[in-house]
Amino acid sequence: MYYEQSRNFIYKNARPLDIARWKYLFENGSNEDVLTALIAYQNEDGGFGNALEPDCWNPNSSPVQTWVATEIIKEINLKDKNHPIIQGVLSYLSSGKDFDGHTWSNAVATNNDYPHAPWWNFEPYQETSYNPTACFIGFILKFADKNSKLFELACVLAKEAYSYFKVNFPMESMHTVSCFVELYEYIKECSINNLLDIDEFSTLLHEQIQHVITYDTSKWTVDYVCKPSLFIDTKTSDFYMENKVICDYECEFILNTQELDGTWGITWSWTDYPEQWNISKNWWKSDLIIKNIRYIKALHS
Template identity: 70%
Template sequence: MNYNQARSFVYKNARPLDLARWKYLFEGGSKEDVLTALAAYQNEDGGFGHALEPDCWNPDSSPIQTWVATEIIKEVGLEEKDHPIIQGILQYLASGKDFDGHTWANTIASNNNVPHAPWWDYDPAAEASYNPTASLITFILKFADRESGLFTLARTLVKEAYSYFKAHFPMESVGNVSCFVKLYEYLKENSADTLIDLTEFKALLQQQIRHVITYDTSIWATEYVCKPSILIGSKASDFYAENQEICAYECEFIENTQKPDGTWAITWSWEDYDYPEEWSISKNWWKSDWIIKYIRYLKTIR
């Protein structure tokens, strides 16, 4: 793998946010620079939009784009509960916007008015999804005032989410599974306040992860598949030992499939879905994001 080529691509092509993430993760850069760049995507209602998730150019706040912000907050280790970005997200989640009483919407109606990938189409008849609800619950439990109604709601939602997981086991949606892994990891780290049977949850997730990982590695370079890095972020994961071999293979895959410009292939597209110009821009944004994720994964798993 050519680290310098990857770095050069990011410096030349990344959004300010992703360049700040690169510097923070790999060059001793400032957490505050990342948060300043992230804040540009936050709306007055506290939620996030503006193509923070590059496959949807909706400026309006949505649960998915807000979830992306929570992942970046986690990435830089922001812990201050009174930080304006965190308080804004809590305000958005407490407002009831895009929330049906049980789950936050996976897509929102105004998506259909802007350039977006087909999987972010809004369909009012679509089934409820726990992507990103299961992950947003962890954000609330971590940062909300324990005396607040939002915190009390999150405790109820944990039990509802787990009931849904068991009723729909095994799931086919990688997005749903990823959010449930994040929920499990948070609850395990904060087991003093046990809400569900974590031993059972872990056992089911071990089976679930084996169900959704794509073990046919011949298609990894050309199709959007579930690689282990989507679900297993480090050797400390409870799910690493059982999947050590495929995790090691992914490291080899990363090292052997880098392109001459320092990037990796983006294996999905929405250029044929009315928005070829916007997709070409989003694809470039994704390249920098994938560079960051792949190099971080190598540093964590190797």
């Protein structure tokens, strides 16, 4: 693997946030440096915007960009519930902004005012989506005060989300499925298994993951497809052993498809804002380097 080339690409091209993530994950860097870089994307309402999600350049807070922040919080294993970034996210989620009483919006109206990929275009009538709501429910269960109205709301929303999951099982949207996997993992981590039938949830997720993975690996280099790493990033995952063959194949695939400059090909694009897309594409390359090397280290260790 071209590890040095990947490192060089990161240092030359990545955002300060992703350089800090790289250092934390692979060079014994501090999570404080990641948080210092991350807070630059946080708005006064506690939500995140400012192209934290590289396909959406909206500076205003939105659920999806705030979800990206929660993923980074998870990546660096931040446990301090009182940290200003976590308290900010909880404040945004409890404010009712971009929330209809059941789910947070997948896209927001102000997206349309800034460069963005077509899938983040706002339409007035959106179908119900648990992307990223299912993740937020888990985040609240983990970090909110157990006596707060927000925690109480999350308990109700968890049951609603699980009912939706069962009614719509099996789902076709890989990103929504990954949000339900995260909800399951948050609930297990918090040891609040009486919230719903965790064993049934596990059984259904095993089947759901296998339903949505793209097993035609000839598509992996050219299409935006579903690989197991979307759901499984450690050997300790409840879903690893049953999917070990395809997970191990993805490791080999990653090693075999790395470019000479240490990057991997980005299999999606947006054409309406070519100048901004060229910048975002580089940001995505850095993110993909981090995710791929992290995956290989986790599964090949």
